[in-house]
Amino acid sequence: MMPLRRFRIHQAREIKEAAEMLAQFGDKGRLYAGGTELLLAMKHDLLRYEHLVDVKTIPGLDKIELKNSTLHIGSTATHRSIENSPLIREHFPVIAEMERHVANVRVRATGTLGGNLCFAEPHSDPATLLLALRAKARVQGSKGERTLEMDELVAGAYETSLAADEILTAVAIPLSAKPRRAAYLKFQIHERPTLGLALVLELDDGQNIKAARAVVGSVSPKPCRSDKAEALLAGPRDKVEKQLPHAAKALAEAADPVDDLEGSAEYKRHLIGVFLRRAFDRALQRPTAHG
Ligand SMILES: Cc1cc2nc3c(=O)[nH]c(=O)nc-3n(C[C@H](O)[C@H](O)[C@H](O)COP(=O)(O)OP(=O)(O)OC[C@H]3O[C@@H](n4cnc5c(N)ncnc54)[C@H](O)[C@@H]3O)c2cc1C
Structure with a gap:
């Protein structure tokens, strides 16, 4: 690892002051919070900044x-x-x-x-x-x-x-006006998740899913939803259960997973099917809440 290049930390007291500092420093400055990503990238000389604007010193910003x-x-x-x-x-x-x-x-x-x-x-x-x-x-x-x-x-x-x-x-x-059940599951073999899957189900009487929101993350550059998958995840519970493989296929198509060190795209498409089923079962076992 390279020795860390010299930089100055500026402790902002207000959001406005931090924004003004960022505008003033331009490319030479960056916002700094916990530093767990930023300082690591700077130690590896992947990022270089002369000024770091610390926002942790702004009262109430962690409320x-x-x-x-x-x-x-x-x-x-x-x-x-x-x-x-x-x-x-x-x-x-x-x-x-x-x-x-x-x-x-x-x-x-x-x-x-x-x-x-x-x-x-x-x-x-x-x-x-x-x-x-x-x-x-x-x-x-x-x-x-x-x-x-x-x-x-x-x-x-x-x-x-x-x-x-x-x-x-x-x-x-x-907060949700209607009762919801939610689950978030991830699969991880290395330091960061290979796949994350979030499912939020809006229910009326426990047997009918009025609306669903399903998001898959970590398999492609940014988290992804699919209208087609969400339509397949709404309706009578037993019907939705039968449609889970089709919903997983639609979600995988929308996410379009990439091959990388976490695994092949094909492997990730398979994981989406496995984790959508698990998230569905988990969500329905949970008490209703806002999420
Ligand atoms: C070993 C390791 C394992 C990890 N595993 C996981 C994991 O399993 N799942 C997961 O989700 N994450 C994981 N992470 C990521 C971790 O969640 C982040 O490192 C952490 O939340 C970053 O927050 P920070 O305050 O340290 O950010 P910093 O390092 O201070 O900042 C990161 C970036 O965000 C910018 N920034 C910070 N705050 C703001 C703001 N308020 N407005 C605008 N820009 C801002 C900074 O300018 C910088 O570019 C892991 C990280 C490490 C080091």
């Missing part, structure tokens, strides 16, 4: 709160604080469970949700589940605020649609 029927998770909330949040455990147990299996305890204690989403590493657990839960990204830059859908925020592998001076401030997840 987790329920407001206007929406759960807000501040971008500097760590994986560990999300996993242990009583609010999240009560309303979105599937998020707490997903977070419990991200990386290792040291990365979870330091790494933030914002850093995970904004590094846009294709093997992200939160990006996959949050897309299934219809989460939105709140973003602020020197020109003002905007809200992005989760699949707009992550543009591709290691690529977001954020402007250079924009900061992800929070992720907003709407």
